[in-house]
Amino acid sequence: EAGVVQSPRYKIIEKKQPVAFWCNPISGHNTLYWYLQNLGQGPELLIRYENEEAVDDSQLPKDRFSAERLKGVDSTLKIQPAELGDSAVYLCASSPGASRGEQFFGPGTRLTVL
Amino acid sequence: KNEVEQSPQNLTAQEGEFITINCSYSVGISALHWLQQHPGGGIVSLFMLSSGKKKHGRLIATINIQEKHSSLHITASHPRDSAVYICAVQDSNYQLIWGAGTKLIIKP
Numbered sequence: 001e002a003g004v005v006q007s008p009r010y011k012i013i014e015k016k017q018p019v020a021f022w023c024n025p026i027s028g029h030n031t032l033y034w035y036l037q038n039l040g041q042g043p044e045l046l047i048r049y050e051n052e053e054a055v056d057d058s059q060l061p062k063d064r065f066s067a068e069r070l071k072g073v074d075s076t077l078k079i080q081p082a083e084l085g086d087s088a089v090y091l092c093a094s095s096p097g098a099s100r101g102e103q104f105f106g107p108g109t110r111l112t113v114l
Numbered sequence: 115k116n117e118v119e120q121s122p123q124n125l126t127a128q129e130g131e132f133i134t135i136n137c138s139y140s141v142g143i144s145a146l147h148w149l150q151q152h153p154g155g156g157i158v159s160l161f162m163l164s165s166g167k168k169k170h171g172r173l174i175a176t177i178n179i180q181e182k183h184s185s186l187h188i189t190a191s192h193p194r195d196s197a198v199y200i201c202a203v204q205d206s207n208y209q210l211i212w213g214a215g216t217k218l219i220i221k222p
Binding site for chain 2: 041042043045048056091093102103104105106107108
């Protein structure tokens, strides 16, 4: 069974540019998470989806970050415009349901903003 | 005080040693997770526990709900076990509260 797929693995952009990350969760997993992880720290939840509905986006900086999960499968996280402080690893995870099963993480996208 | 405390923060041991990493938490939880992260790598889920004990290969995880404490043990440790081990608890809103991680180095 394929795991959580993320692309790109690495992205380098200049500040003020837009950037997008893509995630394909494990087949059949209804819950999808986007996390931000700074170096040496634990992941911070940005947004959680149950199917296509964003049920927790309280930590998502909505002035520049947006996310969507069309058809309740793949998801895209976008930053526009990117700032220097956005440099981090962006992790996507999925689980069968919020209350069921462990979360399976993708390899992450390492973003560097110059 | 952090809601999830891990100890030790760093651990260096010789190959073959028995490793124990501890996790204490102060909130009500629905489950506790142990995860592994290699340098520059993604996060891998090792265990999800709500009670008792689980074993997978050389890894053993235990949880004591009354004492709000969990341990991760590695038997016959190997250099490839070197990684950051993270304890995370799942609260009543299904959010994960992460510990700071334990950096483990196993020397050959």
